[in-house]
Amino acid sequence: MSAEPRSLRRRLTLTLIGGAAVLAILFYLVVRTYAQQIAQQSQDRILEASVTSVLDAAVVREGQVEMDLPYAAFAMLDTSADDRVFYAIHQGEALLSGYRGLVSPPFALSAAPSFDTVPFNGVDVRVATWTHSLPASPRPVLLSVSVAQTRDSLAGTLLAISINAAVFGGAFFLLAAGMALWTSASTLRPLGLIAESVARRGPSDLRPVTRAVPSELSPLVTSLNSLMTRLSQSLSQSETFIAEAAHRVRTPLATVRSHAEVTLMRVDKDENRQALRSMIRAIDESSRAAGQLLDHAMVTFRGDQLERQDIDLVTICSEIVERLTPVAEMMDLDLTLVSDGPVPSKADPILIQNAVRNLVDNALKYSDPDSAVQIAVTATPAPTITVRDQGIGFPEAEMALLSQRFQRGGNAKDTVGSGLGLTIANDVAEAHGGRLELKNLETGGACAILHL
Amino acid sequence: MRNLASLILVLWAGALGAATLEDRQLFEGSGGQPTLRVLSSTDTDTFAPILEGFLARNPALNIDYAVAGSADIVTLIDDCPDCFDVVISSAMDLQLKLANDGVARPLSGLVGNTGSQWRQSLFGFTLEPATVVINRAAFEGRPVPETRQQLIEALRAEPEHFQGKLGTYDVRLSGLGYLFATQDARTSETFWRLMEVFGNLDAQLYCCSGAMIDDLVRGDLYVAYNVLGSYAATRPDARDRVAIITPSDFATTMMRTVLVLDSTQQEAAATRLVAYLTSGAWADEDQPGYPLPAIEAADLSVLNVVTLEPGLLVYLDRLKRQLFLEAWSSALLR
Numbered sequence: 001m002s003a004e005p006r007s008l009r010r011r012l013t014l015t016l017i018g019g020a021a022v023l024a025i026l027f028y029l030v031v032r033t034y035a036q037q038i039a040q041q042s043q044d045r046i047l048e049a050s051v052t053s054v055l056d057a058a059v060v061r062e063g064q065v066e067m068d069l070p071y072a073a074f075a076m077l078d079t080s081a082d083d084r085v086f087y088a089i090h091q092g093e094a095l096l097s098g099y100r101g102l103v104s105p106p107f108a109l110s111a112a113p114s115f116d117t118v119p120f121n122g123v124d125v126r127v128a129t130w131t132h133s134l135p136a137s138p139r140p141v142l143l144s145v146s147v148a149q150t151r152d153s154l155a156g157t158l159l160a161i162s163i164n165a166a167v168f169g170g171a172f173f174l175l176a177a178g179m180a181l182w183t184s185a186s187t188l189r190p191l192g193l194i195a196e197s198v199a200r201r202g203p204s205d206l207r208p209v210t211r212a213v214p215s216e217l218s219p220l221v222t223s224l225n226s227l228m229t230r231l232s233q234s235l236s237q238s239e240t241f242i243a244e245a246a247h248r249v250r251t252p253l254a255t256v257r258s259h260a261e262v263t264l265m266r267v268d269k270d271e272n273r274q275a276l277r278s279m280i281r282a283i284d285e286s287s288r289a290a291g292q293l294l295d296h297a298m299v300t301f302r303g304d305q306l307e308r309q310d311i312d313l314v315t316i317c318s319e320i321v322e323r324l325t326p327v328a329e330m331m332d333l334d335l336t337l338v339s340d341g342p343v344p345s346k347a348d349p350i351l352i353q354n355a356v357r358n359l360v361d362n363a364l365k366y367s368d369p370d371s372a373v374q375i376a377v378t379a380t381p382a383p384t385i386t387v388r389d390q391g392i393g394f395p396e397a398e399m400a401l402l403s404q405r406f407q408r409g410g411n412a413k414d415t416v417g418s419g420l421g422l423t424i425a426n427d428v429a430e431a432h433g434g435r436l437e438l439k440n441l442e443t444g445g446a447c448a449i450l451h452l
Numbered sequence: 453m454r455n456l457a458s459l460i461l462v463l464w465a466g467a468l469g470a471a472t473l474e475d476r477q478l479f480e481g482s483g484g485q486p487t488l489r490v491l492s493s494t495d496t497d498t499f500a501p502i503l504e505g506f507l508a509r510n511p512a513l514n515i516d517y518a519v520a521g522s523a524d525i526v527t528l529i530d531d532c533p534d535c536f537d538v539v540i541s542s543a544m545d546l547q548l549k550l551a552n553d554g555v556a557r558p559l560s561g562l563v564g565n566t567g568s569q570w571r572q573s574l575f576g577f578t579l580e581p582a583t584v585v586i587n588r589a590a591f592e593g594r595p596v597p598e599t600r601q602q603l604i605e606a607l608r609a610e611p612e613h614f615q616g617k618l619g620t621y622d623v624r625l626s627g628l629g630y631l632f633a634t635q636d637a638r639t640s641e642t643f644w645r646l647m648e649v650f651g652n653l654d655a656q657l658y659c660c661s662g663a664m665i666d667d668l669v670r671g672d673l674y675v676a677y678n679v680l681g682s683y684a685a686t687r688p689d690a691r692d693r694v695a696i697i698t699p700s701d702f703a704t705t706m707m708r709t710v711l712v713l714d715s716t717q718q719e720a721a722a723t724r725l726v727a728y729l730t731s732g733a734w735a736d737e738d739q740p741g742y743p744l745p746a747i748e749a750a751d752l753s754v755l756n757v758v759t760l761e762p763g764l765l766v767y768l769d770r771l772k773r774q775l776f777l778e779a780w781s782s783a784l785l786r
Binding site for chain 1: 551552553554570571572638760761762763764765766767769770771772775
């Protein structure tokens with residue numbers, strides 16, 4: 001076995017073509033051998049007939065053999081290739097007539113003529129010899145007749161048959177080779193189709209493969225399905241775990257924060273107040289991260305089983321604007337919503353809410369005080385929600401990476417964040433069959449567009 | 453010049469010990485080399501026009517033309533296969549045996565009528581029926597026989613008139629005579645009855661057509677059987693005195709055949725000669741009215757043509773020949 005991976009298709013094709021070649025050669029050899037036998041047999045039959053007619057023409061008169069050779073004895077040996085004819089007639093061991101050296105004594109009585117291929121006069125000849133005992137007194141006479149013929153016509157016939165057999169064998173091989181290519185391609189097509197359908201899936205699509213497959217592939221598909229089930233289970237477990245953990249962390253954090261605020265009001269010493277503020281800030285960051293983790297788990301979970309409803313994107317956005325306006329005012333930011341009437345869409349309201357909230361959250365976070373954050377909702381050509389700010393913008397070089405999980409811009413070091421905001425928005429867009437577009441405005445500031 | 457050359461060649465032939473050569477002449481082209489040595493059963497005078505026609509087209513060749521009886525040719529070739537390049541003979545059976553025994557060289561690129569060649573090594577180039585030639589004067593006031601049966605009846609009607617005035621080949625000496633006789637015997641029983649009548653009337657036996665025609669012209673013979681009519685037709689002195697009858701019951705027709713010996717050093721020149729002979733150009737273009745008829749494809753199916761096939765070897769078998777000669781002798785020699 002070769003250690004390096006080999007193509008199944010090539011192996012299958014080569015095996016089939018090799019088999020076809022072996023069969024074609026076998027066919028050629030069998031036909032040739034068979035034809036040779038048939039041709040040789042027919043030549044032998046004619047030689048036998050010739051020998052018989054010569055023997056029949058012989059009589060013994062007064063101890064002398066008289067031989068009235070029939071014209072047909074040799075005329076029947078006429079062939080298309082004008083084969084040469086030789087003969088020898090022996091009485092006992094003495095040559096009576098014909099060619100010396102064609103056959104050599106002794107001759108034995110036999111029930112049928114004997115055939116042999118011998119060299120004579122520089123060529124191979126087929127010779128038939130038959131010995132008869134002719135009644136005579138005082139004792140019978142042994143008469144041996146040999147008739148020989150060259151094999152030119154036979155060779156010509158054989159050549160013609162060989163050429164035909166070769167042509168047929170070749171055609172058979174070509175046909176079989178073509179079929180081998182087709183067979184190997186069609187046999188392996190289901191494998192390719194499965195690979196393609198799995199490859200075409202989204203990164204979080206772990207549904208089992210349900211396509212009908214040939215029985216030989218079903219073990220593979222079954223294993224693949226069970227692997228995906230386990231993977232999916234372990235993924236959802238970890239999501240559940242994260243959500244559970246985030247939730248459990250958030251509640252005590254809120255408690256700690258309120259305690260810290262109460263304490264802050266009671267403490268007078270500047271350095272203690274400073275410490276408490278840092279503490280509250282850290283708590284906020286943790287709380288926010290936990291919130292985003294929760295959001296993300298939610299998006300992942302709902303994204304798999306999308307619940308599309310008829311909703312108005314403007315309504316959802318205005319709710320968010322309403323909720324976040326206090327936060328914006330605290331940061332001296334102007335948060336506005338722009339739209340031309342309702343924008344209806346079939347989408348999951350909770351996911352859209354999550355996505356927009358995270359985008360706006362990001363915008364507020366990265367905006368300088370006294371600047372504006374604008375949400376625009378448009379219906380044509382497709383529903384989009386655009387969030388613009390006047391902050392530092394996205395780092396150009398990393399823009400493609402930003403929507404990945406826990407990826408933060410290189411310029412966001414001193415801002416509270418988990419790096420999940422854009423990921424959530426992106427996941428929501430993809431779950432709805434849309435996408436998240438990120439760009440920097442020419443007037444400065446970032447622009448995130450949620451295409452649905 | 454030609455006479456001198458032929459004298460030298462006859463002397464040379466004598467020196468070779470080939471006493472059976474009847475004639476030997478050199479036909480020169482325009483001072484060319486090489487010389488093609490032809491051994492033929494056809495008289496030099498008869499064949500000269502063909503050779504001259506060939507040399508006119510191939511002036512860079514000489515032809516050394518030797519004549520021998522068709523049966524002697526086999527002996528000459530046996531004795532000295534290297535002495536000749538081309539063999540031309542009217543005895544088809546002997547020629548076929550030469551080719552069968554591997555003496556002839558197969559020539560490629562010669563496409564002939566399939567019936568008139570054998571193994572691409574033996575080529576027929578004329579088609580000449582065996583005829584009955586009669587002395588016109590002897591049949592004055594008598595019906596001219598058209599068939600063998602009519603001939604038998606005419607002979608039987610007036611035995612004393614034809615006594616000793618009949619002639620045919622001595623098949624023991626003449627290869628062509630033997631071929632005609634055996635083929636006649638193969639074809640019809642009438643041949644034997646005719647031979648018995650010939651035997652009863654003291655038929656004369658001849659070695660060759662020429663001698664028979666001589667005697668016919670002189671009036672020594674009244675009827676000659678199985679003569680090549682073409683020979684009689686070439687003789688200006690014979691035209692008025694003899695009539696050539698092609699028997700209408702059947703006319704055994706032979707082909708004059710040519711083969712190139714395998715030992716030849718002149719294959720190219722020999723092949724050109726064979727091609728010229730088989731083309732029939734000598735009959736149509738070079739010598740209009742020339743008596744040796746070239747093969748027309750139509751004739752092959754009409755006439756009783758002896759075909760080139762291994763069957764011809766049968767009558768050359770020693771035992772078969774012995775039986776045939778016995779039957780022939782008992783009919784003719786009594």
